[in-house]
Structure formats: C-alpha cells, structure tokens
Amino acid sequence: MTGSTATVQMSRPPAPPRAWTKTRIFGHTLMAMWIVSGISLVYYLASNIASPFVQKYWPVYLHGFFVTLEIVGLSLLFGALLSVPIALARASRWKVFSAPAFAYVYFFRGTPLIAQTFLLYYGAGSFRPELEAIGIWPIFREAFYCVILAFSLNTSAYQAEILRGAIQNVPRGQWEGAQALGIPRSVAFFKVILPQALLVALRPYGNEIILMIKGSAIAAIVTVFDLMGETRRAYSRSYDFQAYIWAAVIYLFMVEVLRRIWDRFEARLTRHLIR
Template sequence: MNPIEILFEYWPRLLDGALMTLKLTFLGALIAGLVSPGLALIRVQAAPMAQAPLRLYVSFIRGTPILAQLFLIFYGSGQFRPALEEWGLWTFFRDPFNCALLAFALNSTAYQTEILRGGIMSVPQREIEAAKAIGMSRSKILRRVVFPHAYRIAWPALGNEVILLMKASALASVVTVFDVMGRTRQIFSRTFDFSVYLWAALIYLCITAAFVLLWRQAERRLSRHIHAPGTPRASAQPFKESQA
C-alpha cells in the first residue's frame, strides 16, 4: 500500500487517536491550570517549612521522566488494590485513561506552578503599591493586579508547557490509551508500512501549529494594553517583598 492508500483506509482510526490526544492533553493542562495558581502563591508567600512538601513534589516531578511517573501510577496502583478498593478508588485507577490523565495533570501542575511563580515574582511592585493606595484588599490585589499581570508574563511559557504535554501524551500508548501514537502502532502492526508514522507526525504538527496560532492570538489580546510605545517598562520585583 502506498502512503495515500494508508491514509484513506485508516483515517478514522487516526482521527480517533487525534481526538484522544487532544482530550488527554487539554484536560491535563486544564486541571493543572486550576490547581497551579494556588500552589504558586504558596511557593511565593509561604514560610520555608510550609513550602517543603510542595518543593519536594515539584523537584520529584521535574527531576524524573514522565514515563516513570506514568508507570508508577498505572502499575504501582495495582500493588495497593485492596486499600484502593476499600476507599472506593479502584474504579478510577483501573482505567488506563484515568491513570494517564492523573500522571499528565500532576506533571503539568508542577511545571505550571513554577512558571506562575516566576510570573508572580515579576509583577512590578509599584502596581501593587498603587492598588494598596486606593484601598484594595489583598484578595482584590491578587485577582485584579497580580494574577492578570503574572499571566501576561507567563503566557508564552505556559503555551510551551501545553505543547510539551501534548508531545508527551504519545507515551500514554504504553498503558493502552489509544492516542495518535497508539493508533499508529496498531496500524503499523497490521500493515508494516512506515508511512503511517509520517501521517502521525503530520497530525502532531498540525495540532501544534493550530495551537500556537490560537495561543499567540490570545497573547496579543492579553498584551494589547501594555508596553505602549514610549512607555518605560517597570522594574520587576518579587510580589513577596511587597508584602513586607
């Protein structure tokens, strides 16, 4: 079979794999996006002892391969099946998709936490002082000043993290989650035609290109009111110091 015939015969399976890749990537990134702002605040403001468990978690995730984390969750949970059944959690952990999603969410949370920590610490102190001067409460300062500015600063790095997570989702196939790579391996086992891997690579490329385009459009919208011509940029100082 030539490459075009491979595509026409197996495109439904490749499309199904692409949808699984998107689902796994964006659910994992979304869960991480909901959790990481609070963890980033802890990393910036909490006492060193209170930060210790979080620092250990971030160091472990960033210092170990995501494949090892996936195996720890998927295969490791089976070692604790009696306890998980007693707690009513075995139904969750016996599903390969749930294990893969948990692994990717935990991985992305660690990276997004550190990215946002850098964004928060880069918020100019004069903006925070101005918010205090007009009587804003601490929660309002975080909601209306710190996080909006921190996300504008961190936006490109967050986009890169989502792209890296999408590429890492190819590892989900090793635990029988049939994403793009999982479907590609299935097709190759039947056809022994390497061109199917070319189509898989093109699918990843198209997804990445579309995501980058959308992310850059969002970045332009977020940044359209800042750094106007002739306006000097504020010097960046840690938000933590402004609370002193």
C-alpha cells in the same frame, strides 16, 4: 538641446547584484534539500491518499486524534486547578507549606514523565486492597484515567512554577500602589496583580501546552489508544511506514496551529504594551 525640461528624473541606481558567497550557496543548497524532501513527502502522501492503508485506518486516526485532544485538554485543566494551591504554598513564607510544595515540584520536574506514568499505572497495583477500600480503584485500573492523573500531576508542577514566577515578577510597587488606594489585598491580587502576571505567563503557558501535546504520546505506551497508540497499532498490523509519517504530519500540524493561534492571542493581549 533638451535643456527646456528642467526636472530630470533621478532614479536610484539599481542595487548591485548580490554576490554568490559560500554562505549563500550553502543556504540555497539546504533550502533545495528541504524543498525536494517536502515535495517528495507531499507526493508520497498524495499518492497514498487512496491507498488501502488510508481507506482502512483514517477513522482510527481521527479517533486517536480526539483522544489525544481529550487527554491534553483534561490534563491541562486539572493541572491548572491543582497548580494554584501549589504555587501559593511554594511562595509561602512558612516552611511547613513551602517545603512540601518545593519537593512536589522538584520531583515532577526532575523525573521523566514516562517514569511517573509507569509509577502510577503499574505501581497502583501494589496498593490495590487499600485503593479498593476507599473505592477509587476503578480510576487506577483504567489506563486512560491513570494517564490523565499522571499528566495532570506532572503539568501542575510546571504550571505552578510558571504561575509563581509570573506573580513574583510583578513589581512590589503594584502591591503598594493598590494599598495606597485602599484596595483590599484580595481585590488587589485579582484585579491588579493577576492580570499583569498572566500576561508574563502567557508565553510559558503556551510552551507548556505544546509540551503536553508532545508528551501525551507517552500514553500510547500504557495501552491508551491516542493518536500515537493508534499509529503504533496500525503499524504493527500493516508494517506500512506511512503509519508514522501520517502521525508526524498530524502532530506537526497540531503544534504549529496552536503556536500560531497563541502568537495571535499574545499579540492581541499585549497590544497596549507596544510603543
């Protein structure tokens, strides 16, 4: 008898095999489809990497990529600067300020970006003498500047709403606490309210950047050669569909990288909030 060994190893019984339910089969079928299309996409791109198309057009795509980055970066920057006064006006108690700010935000958020771009780029021609008189006609003549102006105005409306929402979201007690400590209002705003508001605004700001990257493709329609513009030109010259597939890969890559960085960034900045 083996009674001497007192400790008997008790192990957990193995988990029952997961049944092949209809959902599971369906899920695996869908995944198989994604994997097959993913592999064929990679194969297609890899087999074309030495093709004449890529040889000829990769510098053009690189240039377009940087133009897109430039448009997005500048528009976001100008939009951010412009959004502060708009958000302040929008939150103001005086109708004189809040009503025009509301109209501005409503207009830019309620109409398509493409229509706004056309309105500025083509519509500026109607006011050519006036614009020449003040000397800012060169800005409206160049599609690139026009696009940046249109995108900045558009994103400033969205950013103003994000900012206003975030600031109004900070509890009143924070203002009152600062007042009780004898902190002046302006210092309280910058040192107490704004840091808390920006944390709330972080996620919508990230979404706004992604929206801007995607929206910047519209610049291609008004003859700016950003990534989309170069893609369209390459396609119209070569009639090779891989033009669009490369562009799709680059755009997806851009958005995904930004999303990942932003998630990290947010996790880092909000680490004190995790309990």
